[in-house]
Amino acid sequence: MSGYRLGLIGAGNMAEAIARSAVEAGVLEAGQIVASDPSAERLSVFEAMGVAVTQENRRVVGESEQVMLAIKPQVLEAIAGDLSGLSSDQVLISIMAGLGTAKIAAVIGKPVRVVRVMPNTPVMVGKGMAGVCVGADTQAGDEDLAVRLFESGGEVVRVDESLMDAVTAVSGSGPAYLFYLAEAMIEAAGAVGIDADAERLVRQTIYGSAELLVRSDESAGELRRRVTSPGGTTAAAIERLEASEVRAAVVRAIQAARDRGRELGA
Ligand SMILES: NC(=O)C1=CN([C@@H]2O[C@H](COP(=O)(O)OP(=O)(O)OC[C@H]3O[C@@H](n4cnc5c(N)ncnc54)[C@H](O)[C@@H]3O)[C@@H](O)[C@H]2O)C=CC1
Ligand SMILES: O=C(O)[C@@H]1CCC=N1
Structure with missing residues (x-):
């Protein structure tokens, strides 16, 4: 595995806001992030930030300590094969609405250390509100990077996973x-x-x-x-x-x- 601390799968609006606030706050350097997206236009935005870019999700999985899913929930099944290379050393952070940690692991087809976060768009101006929970196969401290990332863009509240759809409805939307x-x-x-x-x-x-x-x-x-x-x-x-x-x-x-x-x- 190469030296990226964070790999972003999906280089859309939320991924951009999260990467920008992490870099601005010094939680990560741009060079410690890699992002994948089929859209060359979206990747050019990340490239301009100094983030490494690729159209291959598998490369992100293979070269990152932690991987963040910043795709639409409807896209997960289509990229499940790309995620099958996740190892037990890696943490998977998901910001997808709706999909629970057990469901994500089931779609990937093996136990995965999933940290689930529900942010909101005011993260773009450093005033975000994010709910965080951890899945069954996580280890102590797996949520630390996610918490630091989202604290750099606002506030974080830890919640039980049973409340994540409610948090999504209140502060996500x-x-x-x-x-x-x-x-x-x-x-x-x-x-x-x-x-x-x-x-x-x-x-x-x-x-x-x-x-x-x-x-x-x-x-x-x-x-x-x-x-x-x-x-x-x-x-x-x-x-x-x-x-x-x-x-x-x-x-x-x-x-x-x-x-x-x-x-x-x-
Ligand atoms: N927009 C919002 O207010 C919030 C969104 N979310 C969640 O964040 C996630 C992303 O949302 P946005 O950033 O708003 O959407 P977006 O549409 O801006 O970003 C999604 C990105 O995924 C890319 N993508 C599509 N297929 C892909 C594939 N096969 N492999 C890799 N990338 C692919 C798209 O090209 C796009 O750039 C969603 O799951 C949503 O539920 C969570 C909290 C708030
Ligand atoms: O509308 C959605 O599904 C996403 C999740 C929270 C805000 N936007």
Whole structure:
């Protein structure tokens, strides 16, 4: 085995964000990473970072201490043969939604030391949230590199694997719910007559509110109540949201995401 510390199978958006934050934080040097992807365009992005690149997944498996699966879950079966060369010395880190550690080992066809991580896209700006769990065949400390990688791009919480689909639904998919809200607020700003400044008003409002939520010791509910003067403008809006059962819709949406994760892993 040659000297790569981390081999990335799949050089897409998440792999790029993870490699960039690891290199920027000094967890790994670019020269300690190799990435494989069928897309020459994606590989050129990694090459520009100083990462070694290849279109052969087998080379990544053969030359890396730890291998990260950053492909779509639907691609795993097609590349199972490429992963059959994994040895008992290697750790396999998976960021794929849905697929459990036992399922991954079953598809590969032998016991594998699988560490499962569910990150999210704010890792691109160093503000990610990742859930981490380990599979049955791991050894003490197998998750250490994964934890350091994802701590370099935000925060890490260790969870039981039974909760990974739930974590995926809450924080993995979570950024999309907030972007959806932003889209709706920008549309609404237009509907009440604001044109050029709509994006700016909404982006800064979400950014400032997120920072307030993170920095404050108060609950989200209390922060909301402080904006909501009795009989005022916010109360009028919240009454309409409650009447539209938006809170229940969010619960159902997160349950649907959790259930889709279970389906992907079945
Ligand atoms: N996008 C997100 O917000 C999050 C995604 N994930 C998980 O991360 C994984 C990757 O997602 P993204 O980076 O968003 O997708 P992406 O589509 O940007 O990256 C996937 C990459 O895999 C490559 N690929 C396709 N077939 C391949 C093969 N046979 N061998 C090697 N590479 C191959 C594609 O060319 C692509 O570059 C997924 O499993 C997803 O569930 C996890 C958390 C958040
Ligand atoms: O939508 C997905 O399946 C992936 C997993 C979490 C975020 N994106």
